[in-house]
Amino acid sequence: MEDLEIRAAVAGDVPAIVGMLADDPLGAQRESPDDLTPYLTAFERLSADPHQHLMVAVRGDRVVGTLQLSVIPGLSRRGATRSIIEGVRIHADERGSGLGTRLIEWAVDASRDLGCVLVQLTSDRTRTDAHRFYERLGFEPSHIGFKLRL
Template structure:
């Protein structure tokens, strides 16, 4: 599942990448209130769970040895839609210095290609209602706002 596109390599994340991933997750208005880059212990524990699950693919975009983007791709087998497998995209982030370069589009195209290669019939994602720029980005890539999502904090 590795691929290179214009000097960026998309590869499975390694434990050594976790700090860079968390920094990107924390680098926006919403992430700044819910992420704690100074304490990596919960992220490292979660990384081990992700790494052990064959239906999880935590990817980084690596440019010359630096992590410049990330996302998590989850494969969800189900009974609905005639036993279809869905691909769920989460945690899409591009480092601030790379925004506007097309890296986000490359990352999403890579994810859709991976979903197709796994036989998925749907690629889905959620995006916080406050992320209007992200909504426009996903719509430009062909995604449609088709469902209303609900969450219950535990």
């Protein structure tokens, strides 16, 4: 993994990121890689927010992984800051290579460096392989999540 760079995403990375978001059964139902307009708008909002870290893993000149790290200050837990890891995707050619572990370790280290006392993530209940992966990295299932579509 020495030829791997983890860096902040730039606008030119958006097509590769969206491609990875769409490259699984769940993503294929909710992503639209043929129209990048909403993704580029969202990228601009993310880029302008210092609490949002959209990251890519790059090997050579190819984006092979991504995640978003959101840092959230709060009052609970004695005014603790926490982070949320979202949108973790690894290019199909790289799955099983250790890249996912490397990205999550980056996010945990960055969270610690940013003063977070807790790192959270959610994973769709159907992603049982992902659940085992996160548990292997020390994450514990602790909550039941709810969503309300608007």
